[in-house]
Amino acid sequence: MQGYVYIISNKAMPDLLKVGFTTRSPEERAAELSGTALPYPAVVEYSALVEHADAVEREAHRRLASLRVSQNREWFRCSRTKAIDTVKAAAGSVVMAEKDRAVEEERQRAAHAQWQREYEERQRQEQQEKSRKDAYEASRIAIDNRYAPQLAALSRVPRYYVFWLVCGAIVSVLFLLFAVHPEPSGGLFVMSFLFATIPAVFLRDWAEGQKTKSKEYVGLQAKWDAELAALRDRSGVSS
Template sequence: MQGYVYIISNKAMPDLLKVGFTTRSPDERAAELSGTALPYPSVVEYSVLVDHAAVVEREVHRRLASLRVSQNREWFQCSRTKAIETVKAAAGSVVKADKDRAVEEERQRAVHEQWRRENEQRLRQELEAQARKEAYEASRKAIFDKYASQLATLSRVPRFYVFWLMGGAIVSALLLLSLPANKEPSFAFFVISFLIGAIPGTVLKELAEGQKMKSSGYVSVQAKRDAELAALQKRSGLSS
């Protein structure tokens, strides 16, 4: 008869172990033994699947006979190690599968410890990466700030109203050409001309700024800034 030979313990009886067999799950058998008479649940310490479970059980009982607490009970006063070794010896080569609670718990602890170490390492790497990124961003901002005032000075042009006046003058001159020779321009004519002059004034201002940014001084300072940014990026291994 195929079944499980098991070793069960209960914290209420720390010096005793039950050795028996079942054709069902050892955990089911442990649950049956827990009942209401014991203050603690029974625990499967070890189980092994064999073809002739009853025969193996009898052999284990025979080998542990001197440690049996009662002839009509399957409880033995022996260590966990001795009980497991006896079951393994009695089962011999017919073992199909076995399960050791201590081994399984140690495996689970090892898995949990491995997960904990990997999680800590991942978190540490994320923190280090974040710190590197923040340091890189701070250094990058410092470089931009370092050259900002120089570039602003080199690209500075007159205030917009200067270009507006220039644009208004251009519009006025063009409109004057379209007036009849015998007609004098009115005050409203000049007001409208200078209002329209905001459009060419904006264009003139953008052209002036563009020319400033193309100057050798501006290009030189910008090249120095970009070189420092490139060197910083290479050292950090990060991208902007």
């Protein structure tokens, strides 16, 4: 008969262990033994899945006979280690699976400790990464604040209306030069400045482009880029 030979304890009886067998799960048997008469639940200390579980149980009882508290009870006054070693010796090589509470709990503690170490290491690495990125960002902002105003000053051109006035004046002159009857009038100037709206935009853009092509501007931009690249290299931050 295949079944489980189990060892069950109860904190209410610290010196006693129950050695028996069941064809169901040892946990179900422990639940049955956790009655209202006892203040604590029964705990499966060890179980072994074996063939001929009844025969293994009898052999274990025989080996523990001198420690039995009552002939008609399966409770023994012995240590946990003694009971487990006895069941293992009685089962011999027929054990198909076994479960030791202490071993399982130690495995769980070890797994939890490993998880805790890995979690703390991840937290430490994330904090280091955050500190590194914060330091990089602060340095980058400092570099930007140093160069951006200088480049803005070097690329600064007059306001749009200046270009608009210039273009309007040029268009007015052209109208007067090529008109059939070159007579200045209010309508002529209004039309001239209307036509100057779009050329003024292009002229302003061209002026800004010329500023940004200057040797001083290009050299300063190169220094800015070089400092940022060096900062990225030191910090290990990709662009």
